[in-house]
Each structure stands twice: as C-alpha cells, then as structure tokens.
Amino acid sequence: MQARTLTALRSLAVTGPLLVVLGACSGDRPGDLSRNMQADENALLPATSQIIISNAHLLDGSGTDIESGFLLISNGRIAEISSTPIVAEGALVIDASGKTVMPGYIEAHRHIIEGAPAEWMADKAQSEMQAFLEAGFTTVFSAGDPQTEILELRRRTAAGEIAGPRIIAAGRAPLAVSAAPGGEDDPARTDVSRPPLRPTVAAMPVSDEATEQRVTAISDAGFDAVKTVMVTTPEGPEIRTLGLIAQKAKALGLPTVTHAVTVQDTLAAVAAGGVATLVHTPHIGQLTAEEVRLIADSGIPITSTLGIFVPFFSDSNAPIFRDGEAFPWDTISSAGQGPVNARLLWEAGVVYGFGTDTRFAPSLTLEHELKSLHLVFSERDILKIMGENAAINIRMQDRIGSLRPGMYADLVLLEGNPLEDLYDLLQVTMVFKEGKIMVDKR
Ligand SMILES: [Zn+2]
Secondary structure (H helix, E strand, O other): OOOOOOOOHHHHHHHOOOOOOOOOOOOOOOOOOOOOOOOHHHOOOOOOOOEEEEEEEEEOOOOOEEEEEEEEEEOOEEEEEEOOOOOOOOOEEEEOOOEEEEEOEEEEEEOOOOOOHHHHHHHOHHHHHHHHHHHOEEEEEEOOOOHHHHHHHHHHHHHOOOOOOEEEEEEEOOOOEOOOOOOOOOOOOOOOOOOOOOOOOOOEOOOHHHHHHHHHHHHHHOOOEEEEEOOOOOOOOHHHHHHHHHHHHHHOOOOEEEEOOEHHHHHHHHHHOOOOEEOOOOOEOOOOHHHHHHHHHHOOOEEOOHHHHOOEEOOOOOEEOOOOOEOOOOOOOOOOHHHHHHHHHHHOOOOEEOOOOEOOOHHHHHHHHHHHHOOOOOHHHHHHHHOHHHHHHOOOOOOOOOOOOOOEOOEEEEEOOOOOOHHHHHOEEEEEEOOEEEEEOO
C-alpha cells in the first residue's frame, strides 16, 4: 500500500483544492491531446467521435475483468467491449497498456457549495468542479445545497459551460417543525440524534397540506430527489410524515432519500415505507440480526459515508474531524460501529454504495472513504461499492457504474491495478464523461 500524507483539513478549508486552473485551451489543434482540458466545449473530440481504448485492464467490480481488453466509445456510449482488438475506421486509438479502465466514479452523498453561495458560484465553482473530474468523479449526488445555486450549477455542468461531473440534486423537506434553529456547527459534530442532544419530547408536526406543498415545490423547482432527515421524537410525527412525503414524491416521479445515523432512526425510516435510499450507514448502535434482516428485506440501498467518523491527522499530528476542528472523541465514541454494521448489511444483501457526505477536496475525500471502507471490505467489494452499487443508490444503474455496451462512456483510466493496491484508484490519468475527454494527464 502506498502511504500518502493527509494534509490538515483546516488548511484545506482555507486554501481549497490544490489545482492548477489553466486558461481556456481554445487554440489547441484537433488531435493535440493537451494535458488539461478546461471545459466541455474545449474538449477536442466531440461526443460523436469514436475512440478505441486498447490494451487496458477493463475492470468494474461487478463482472467485467479483462486483463488486456479493448473498449470502443461511440456517440458518448460504450459501444463494444472485447478481449480481442476492435477495428473502427477513423477512430482515435488510445493505448492504455499498464492502465486500468473503470467506470467514472460516483459520489452518492455530497454537499458541494460552501460559504456564501453566490460568491462560491463566481469564485470557486469552476475549480471545484474540475477537482471532481481530476479525482475521477463523473457523477455527484448533492444531498443538500442552496437551491438556486445547485440547480444553476447542474445546468451549467450539463450544458458544458463548466467542466464538471454530472450533478443530481435533492431538495429538502422537513419531517417535523424543528425545535431548535440550526447552528453554525457541523451537524455531525453536534448531532441531535445522539444523547444528550436527542429530543425527549414529541416534535411539532408539519401539516399534511404544508408537507404536500413542500414536495410539490421541490418537484416544480426541478430537483431530482427529495431529501429528508430522520430523528424520531417520542410519539412524534416523523415516521408518518416521511411516509406521506415518499408517497407524494413518488406520485410526482421523485425518489425520497433519507438521512438516519442511528440504528433506531434507520429502522424508523424503513418503517415509514417508500424511502428510495438511506444516505448513511447506521453508525450509532449495533444492529441485531433481526434488524439487519428487516433493513435488507426493505430492499433500500444504503450509502456508505463511513469516513465521517474516522479522524484525519493534522500536520501537528492531532486527530481532526471533517470540519477541520479537533476530533470529538467524547461525543462520537460509538463511531467504530459503522463499519461493523456496514459489513452486516452487506452480508445480508443490502446494496451498499459509495458516498462521503463531505465538502472538502474530492481526491482527499475519496482516499479517506477508501481507508474507512477497507476496514471491512475487500478491493473487489470496494470496486462494486463505487460502481454499480453507487449507481443503484442514485437510481442510474442503467446508464452508469459498470462497463457494459450501451452505458454512458463515463470512464477513468488509472495507473496500476486497484485489485492489487486499492490506492491506485487515486492514480487517475484520464477521465471521460459521456465519451468526452475531460482530464488527460498522460
Ligand atoms: Zn449529508
């Protein structure tokens, strides 16, 4: 395993991702695959071009594993995969000897915009979207970001005005009237689902009418999903309201995804009925065999976010939390439960997919989540978690997450072989999104 030093999150928060943002490369000649593609419109090969990737290790963690294979990209899709050479007149041939080709990475739980939204859009959107691509991410699920800006960011990346991953965005609907106004702290640091902050009296219900109006507003705004946060209160309205939201959302063609971080709240979310994805592993409390069965029988996929409760280390060797502050050992001492619960759910057949619930640099979040997953999952398991399973978590498995003809040509080329060294997943040299070259560091 390659040891890599994690820079302190605190300094990351200040400096942002370390990126060289090049100017637009509009002067590049066709055929000159320059080192960095800045934006879709500057990608040198239109999506209609054919590209053959040759002599690559084709690998997706869910069946495709060809030691020296050939892949044809046509019209933005994977047209053919073969263990023998593919011939296509006029196609650009990329020799990928010694490299592994995998599906573009999928981040199934992320928060993208930080700080003042308008300023972020003006100053940071471009470099931060590029950072996702450079880390290998071609699809990102936003589980909660400022409404106007995330929808505009989704539009700009889809239109190619900003080079970035495909964005899928969720709008939030409350399960009860919040007892306390949200603080400035990282919600995982001051988690109300954990004693002593856990509510001890019933929360005020939101009226059915207001709930239905909220879901309709989320749909009308153009969101792709409804996000809910489950923290039950004694005799509270949360389970019933979540059921109503899921039903209403489904009628409007939207999936409902639910945050729950305790065993108790995860079971409550399952009991509500109609939830499409649980966006966290239950980290707090040990699942019994019966509870594992109940969750597995629901068929609801779960997003990992295992790295949240695993410390980073600062340059001065202090354990730090994802918000860059001191690691709160006193409040999250049950955190080690997450990986155990994750493996129990996996063994029971739960579709377990990759997501980080972070806001900092994508390459670092990837590395940190890999480290956490690797405690209880093999390299091959992790490839499935990052590929097909993450795609199922965001309901896109018919388009992304595995190497099959007909799928979007969202691809990552890596140095090495992640089955031998998991951290080769960080050695990204090329990234394609729907057949367009978005990153080229060869
Ligand atoms: Zn989240």
